[in-house]
Amino acid sequence: MGTDHVARLTSRISGARVVVVNDFITEKAEQIAAGIDGCRAVADPLDAIADPQVDAVVLATPGPTHEKQLLACLEHGKPVLCEKPLTTDVATSLEIVKREAELGKRLIQVGFMRRFDHEYAQLKSLLDSGDLGRALVLHCVHRNPAVPPSFDSAMVVRDSLVHEVDVTRFLFDEEVTSIQIIAPSANPAAPEGLADPQIAILRTASGRHVDVELFVTTGVAYEVRTEVVAEKGSAMIGLDVGLIRSHSGGIRGGRITPGFRERFGQAYDTEFQRWVDAVHSGGNVDGPSAWDGYAAAAVCAAGVESLNSGLPVEVTMVDRASIPGA
Amino acid sequence: MGTDHVARLTSRISGARVVVVNDFITEKAEQIAAGIDGCRAVADPLDAIADPQVDAVVLATPGPTHEKQLLACLEHGKPVLCEKPLTTDVATSLEIVKREAELGKRLIQVGFMRRFDHEYAQLKSLLDSGDLGRALVLHCVHRNPAVPPSFDSAMVVRDSLVHEVDVTRFLFDEEVTSIQIIAPSANPAAPEGLADPQIAILRTASGRHVDVELFVTTGVAYEVRTEVVAEKGSAMIGLDVGLIRSHSGGIRGGRITPGFRERFGQAYDTEFQRWVDAVHSGGNVDGPSAWDGYAAAAVCAAGVESLNSGLPVEVTMVDRASIPGA
Amino acid sequence: MGTDHVARLTSRISGARVVVVNDFITEKAEQIAAGIDGCRAVADPLDAIADPQVDAVVLATPGPTHEKQLLACLEHGKPVLCEKPLTTDVATSLEIVKREAELGKRLIQVGFMRRFDHEYAQLKSLLDSGDLGRALVLHCVHRNPAVPPSFDSAMVVRDSLVHEVDVTRFLFDEEVTSIQIIAPSANPAAPEGLADPQIAILRTASGRHVDVELFVTTGVAYEVRTEVVAEKGSAMIGLDVGLIRSHSGGIRGGRITPGFRERFGQAYDTEFQRWVDAVHSGGNVDGPSAWDGYAAAAVCAAGVESLNSGLPVEVTMVDRASIPGA
Amino acid sequence: MGTDHVARLTSRISGARVVVVNDFITEKAEQIAAGIDGCRAVADPLDAIADPQVDAVVLATPGPTHEKQLLACLEHGKPVLCEKPLTTDVATSLEIVKREAELGKRLIQVGFMRRFDHEYAQLKSLLDSGDLGRALVLHCVHRNPAVPPSFDSAMVVRDSLVHEVDVTRFLFDEEVTSIQIIAPSANPAAPEGLADPQIAILRTASGRHVDVELFVTTGVAYEVRTEVVAEKGSAMIGLDVGLIRSHSGGIRGGRITPGFRERFGQAYDTEFQRWVDAVHSGGNVDGPSAWDGYAAAAVCAAGVESLNSGLPVEVTMVDRASIPGA
Structure with missing residues (x-):
């Protein structure tokens, strides 16, 4: 993803320059930097964040490194676009939320990119328009043709479901309060031991129902479909095929x-x-926040617990109002 | 439905004549009979069944009358096409199954008409072809624009879900072993006290997952959609609109x-x-059987229990092998 | 088609019995008759028509025999459902129109079955409702996967285009006044000498435009698509696929x-x-008439002329008002 | 369009800065320039082109000014992205082609943006892959909800059809050799005197057929649809709706x-x-060329002639090989 984002910033986005690149594999960073005018590789990620030439940071580093790197961004007062997960556990995610809240300025944006997809934006806008009345039910389908051999059952929850959790919170503007993961008899084509497909059943604070089919070894294609069923009609995105x-x-x-x-x-x-425009404007970034990262992590942690127990699990989250500024 | 079926038999179906009509309201039966050449109204349903001119019986009478009428058909050895439900409770449904089994000849067909719909037949045939590999998950949507004022939460299970239960058993060729009904916060437009929408979660004998959205006050249209997710692809029916x-x-x-x-x-x-062709041929009718009616009733009874408790409920059914001929 | 229609009448249609079958190949007729209760084979088609047991006639005989057989039906006053073409040339078609008109009773229905297709009926009904305002343009696509080796360029006009001509007259309720056939460079997969695809450009009496793609060696499937473009919107049928x-x-x-x-x-x-219902009711049949058959023949004859010349050709037809009763 | 393009260059495209703005209305140019860091308004378009700070030029000026401005760009050796039309008549378009050819370096790109649309690119790529075999027929639909009051019948050809002419040449890689414009009876909702809809019939050098429905007062939406019918199947773009x-x-x-x-x-x-990337790379721009602009103009000129005469008109073009470098 890092390479993708460098390409994006250098050749498709207006208003940003990549001045510093860091990678765990130094040679890779150097190779990338060499291809960009005025760009340097920096060996230590914290040095890269601290670099005075750097105005804002994109984190596409492995999840376990996020906590320390995010704290460094906060310390230096630099806006950061952090690929999900915010951090790898709920407690440290909450810690990040608190630290940012203490600063009194939003610096962190979490990479839930679906909120910026034209179709999701259209769906959100339809819901906000009130034309559909009250939203009642959300059906999600998330299918991958294949996953790497290392992919395990909990990663289906943490890496795939996490997007649908954010979609739920984005579309319904409320928290998820309970989750159950159902593991039907598995796809014969799935690797031994991988619970695939999985069905997630979510309930939101106001009692709305969400179901998600997660199926990561379909052998077909990448299929993401979302349907909202509401008081005055329903709406679906993701069935789209351009060329018939x-x-x-x-x-x-x-x-x-x-x-x-x-x-x-x-x-x-x-x-x-x-995000680049927001950084330039000097105002707060307004995409998905650290809180959104924390909430998604809390739901997914409960999901993993349910995956193991087979029972519905209540989502444990602090009260947002208890953290002024969050 | 009775009037519909009379019209069907007299003006669209080859090989059948309506010779006797019975209705609880005698005048209605007489009015219908008067419009058909050589047709009489008979006041008592059991007399109608026993009538020597009657070769086969269509029951579109209220559910509570089915048991007695079905037994009469069995007694007279007459093929009967019985609108669902078979009977109004599981025990009497089982009793009907046993009585027919004792006769050693299939006489009862239950009116699960979806099995004869072109799209469901196509889907079944695709599954049977093996092209999709093992079927894993079934998603069903069942939406009605409106229901009569008397419609209550349990009727959503017994009258709407029952069709999806039969679809599940038809497509997957196995029994449903557990069911959970989830009642999310209700549609503001639904009548006070009606749990609508409802979400049914079914599990089959081999561990397949089925979810069903039941929503009977959509105000939109009659929408029935079914998607099978399988090892080698997925298939959906019901999105169809002819004229764009x-x-x-x-x-x-x-x-x-x-x-x-x-x-x-x-x-x-x-x-x-x-059914008319099967009756003519003198062989057994081969549509959905009394057992199919019994099995659907057993699943729906468990569903109503789950609706009340909010918990998953195991479906209680006798072992089919214990009833020779069923 | 004859065999199809016999099966239709005996096993799917209410109110008709096949009592007499005729075929050029006597054995075939006898074989079919043998399979139907109370049905005889009759060697001479005119005897079959004259048979006192025969109330109404279905002609699925070769086009060149139609004229004589239709005249026989008229003579005996028997309703006849005649597969297209009415006759094989414009002059004899007109003659048939005149003879029937002299009788003062409609007996002939031409087999333009598309008028009875749900989608075409829906499109016609939408146009008649006035919701689309004035219809302006019609786009038709008519694709066959393959045709028999004997199929020649003029047959594309006479056998395929003829349906679109009738659709045009049905949807627009007016005559076609000119036609041009364009033969682009041919499909390499088409047999040597067959002009395929062909494009037909029609103009109606009030100046509406119709274009038709005729392509009979696609190797794909049978695709028939029709789009009406009107003052207040457009509507298309034929894109329909049931199972996705x-x-x-x-x-x-x-x-x-x-x-x-x-x-x-x-x-x-x-x-x-x-048609069976209309025959039973004793009233006139009200499907496509002999005049519809004549008009389609006149347009197709002009089409064949255009195919040869490459130029637009005016359609020559008598004034309908000049034939009282037509 | 000029304002659109300035916004595009300053806020969505990587690698370009707007340093000089020119507009016939000086105040407008000054207002736009004031909103961009380091940007000036220049009163004379030729001064703007000549400005040493300007590396490349975007022409979104009225068509009649293009000739002089394009020649200035050529003279100064500056790459220019010129909105269609290249010039307002065929002769001057050809002159531009020749002048650029003499330079031995491609500097002109014409704004046929559809070639960069994902769906058209996908369709082109499908054709180039050979999977569909030889392309045979192209059906195009071009519908606008409304046009300004000044829009006349010839503008339908020059401003709307011109895109479909370029699409034809792009997809089929050959020239259009003849064109006929059919004007059916007009939309009652169209302004008095505007021939709308119009149907264009094109023939290409190798004998392929193209038809285009042009309809600019539909009152519905902007609908652009393109279908290629080929030897081994067909493909359509433009039916796409994201949210259902x-x-x-x-x-x-x-x-x-x-x-x-x-x-x-x-x-x-x-x-x-x-285009910005191509300019940066110092190589030739490789989008639609001056020749593409000239060819489209030649076809449209023949189209306007046909609109007046009602007859097919041969397209007059010089032989491309006669202009070395074109």
């Missing part, structure tokens, strides 16, 4: 996006452009 | 079927034509 | 109907049921 | 893009980003 073709086998249809890059490329670009 | 129109409001789309008559008219016609 | 499937190649789509039987099976059934 | 909604009127569908900005916003952005 009639094939010699007598099939009429279109190509589904093969991966997340194709499906959410526009969302990433828009996310970055708006 | 571009409207002056800048909307492109099509009319959704307003009611079940429009959606399943073809299914009813095909169901009746095949 | 996600395939392992990353394609989402559905099966297109392989042939006309699958696409228009419902239309044929409805056409026959209504 | 079920409305209370029983309609399921999605919003069609209201205008060209919504439909082709991505195409304009991509067009500009690639």
